[in-house]
Each structure stands twice: as C-alpha cells, then as structure tokens.
Amino acid sequence: MKKLLPLFLAVFFVIFSCKEKETKKLNIAVAANMQFAMKDLIKKFTEISGIQCETNVGSSGKLTAQIQQNAPVDIFISADMKYPEELYKAGFTIKKPEIYAYGKLVMWSINKDVKPSFDILTTDKIKHIAVANPKLAPYGKATVEVLEKMKLYDVIKNKLVFGESISQTNQFIISRAAEIGFTAKSVVLSPEMKGKGSWIDVNESDYSPIAQGVVVIKHKNAENADAQKFYDFLFSPDANKIMVNYGYK
Known part of the structure; x- marks a missing residue:
C-alpha cells in the first residue's frame, strides 16, 4: 500500500492539473x-x-x-x-x-411619446437626461463635448443623470428613470435592444473620434x-x- 501511495498521488496531481488547465x-x-x-x-x-x-x-x-x-x-x-x-x-x-x-454616439428614448432630438432636451417634456460619467466613460465625455459645442450643456445640466458606465446609463433609459439619454450605437443595434424605443445618430463631426x-x-x-x-x-x-x-x- 505504501508503495502505491506515491503513484496514486502522482496520478491525482496529473488529473487535477489537466482539469485545471481544461477549465481555465x-x-x-x-x-x-x-x-x-x-x-x-x-x-x-x-x-x-x-x-x-x-x-x-x-x-x-x-x-x-x-x-x-x-x-x-x-x-x-x-x-x-x-x-x-x-x-x-x-x-x-x-x-x-x-x-x-x-464607436458612434446616439440619442435614445424608450418613451413612445418622446421623439429624440436636441430641441426636445430643453422642453418641459424632458426632466432627466441619462449620460455616462464623463470622468470614467469615453461615451460620456463625447456626450458632454457635443452638448458644450451646441451650447446646450449649461442650459440642461440640471437635467443630467450620470451613470457610472454605459450599462448603468442604459438602465436609466430602459427603466424610464430618464426620458431620454445618450449611449453607444452598438447598444441600440444589439439583439437585446433592437426595436426598443427610438434613436438618432449624433453627428460625428460634433465630437472627437x-x-x-x-x-x-x-x-x-x-x-x-x-x-x-x-x-x-x-x-x-x-x-x-x-x-x-x-x-x-
């Protein structure tokens, strides 16, 4: 039995190592x-x-x-x-x-009675605008860049709701916690989100690539x-x- 123990342990470690490699x-x-x-x-x-x-x-x-x-x-x-x-x-x-x-930036809303546009952002119809945190998320930074270029940032800054990432920003939009928001085009084209709500492309010349x-x-x-x-x-x-x-x- 003592002679078989080293062999048993060797086989065990080989099997364990292979299993570990397979599951890595x-x-x-x-x-x-x-x-x-x-x-x-x-x-x-x-x-x-x-x-x-x-x-x-x-x-x-x-x-x-x-x-x-x-x-x-x-x-x-x-x-x-x-x-x-x-x-x-x-x-x-x-x-x-x-x-x-x-990547490309879009404006998106799930609300049926909200048609995405920059004009609608300043109206009473929109109380919350979802944006990714510009300090952490590049799409948020691009959004702020667009709003500043269009001289809208100071006008609507009290309406902005910042998500930690695009994922959280999307949740604000999907849950209707925000009537409208800015996200990545890849989100609205995904099988999970395609056909939900309405969206428009943001002009690529209004933000850095x-x-x-x-x-x-x-x-x-x-x-x-x-x-x-x-x-x-x-x-x-x-x-x-x-x-x-x-x-x-």
Whole structure:
C-alpha cells in the first residue's frame, strides 16, 4: 500500500492539473459599450480556437483601476485609447495599445411619446437626461463635448443623470428613470435592444473620434498565448464583420 501511495498521488496531481488547465478561461475586461458585440465576438472566437472566455464589464476608467490593483485580467477591451495608454506607460501591458474600432454616439428614448432630438432636451417634456460619467466613460465625455459645442450643456445640466458606465446609463433609459439619454450605437443595434424605443445618430463631426483600444495585460513570468490569440482575432475579417454589424467602424 505504501508503495502505491506515491503513484496514486502522482496520478491525482496529473488529473487535477489537466482539469485545471481544461477549465481555465481567458479573462477579458470589457468596456460597457462593447458588452453586446463581445458576446458574438467570443462565440466566434471560441468556435475557431476552442478557448473559453469570461468577461468583466464596466466603465473603462473603473476597469483600468482594477487592473492597476492586479485584478485577474488577461486582455482589456477599452472604449478609448486614454486608459490603455495609461496602463502601457505604467508597465501593465505587453505592448502599446492598438485601435480595434471607432464607436458612434446616439440619442435614445424608450418613451413612445418622446421623439429624440436636441430641441426636445430643453422642453418641459424632458426632466432627466441619462449620460455616462464623463470622468470614467469615453461615451460620456463625447456626450458632454457635443452638448458644450451646441451650447446646450449649461442650459440642461440640471437635467443630467450620470451613470457610472454605459450599462448603468442604459438602465436609466430602459427603466424610464430618464426620458431620454445618450449611449453607444452598438447598444441600440444589439439583439437585446433592437426595436426598443427610438434613436438618432449624433453627428460625428460634433465630437472627437471615439477610438477604442485593446491591450494584452502583462503577467509575471508568464506569456499569455490565449490572450494574444484573442488580440489577433479582434483584427480579423470575422471580428470586423461582427463589429460593423454593431455600428462600429
């Protein structure tokens, strides 16, 4: 029995190690605007590679703070270039971030009696306007930029309700806590939200291009081949087709 014990333990550890390897998933930190498109991207990526993925969705600013605190993240899909650049300069990434897509801003309302327009924002019909926090979410920053350019910000600033991310902003709109709001075009084109309420594109010339970046997070004494595979996939024709369907360019 004593002679068999070492053999038993060796077999146990081999099985345990294999099981652990099989269940290990790629951890992807995803900016909230990409959460719907990411479902289709991951589905296609797993279909091609066999690699399983799990996501952590939030504002780009909050996700960056988590990565800086050594959260278990393999790859970061941001809504801008600012935060990936910040991580790169601080030594958290394998290499410089690359732009994988450009996002688009829309005005959206679920209320049947509200037709989205900039003129309606100043009327008594609109008491709450949902906007992502411009300090954390690039789409919120773009919204404020538009409102300031149109000289509307000071007029309607008391109506603005700030969500921590696009996800929370969407909840304000969907729940009708806000009669209208600004969000990413990828949200209103998603299968989950398509056909709900009405929306209009915000003129792209009224806000700075929303260049969205991606970086592979550096791990101590380890190369993450799976993360690199997803990174490469994000620039493939398959991924490009998916993102275009969600309104990115």
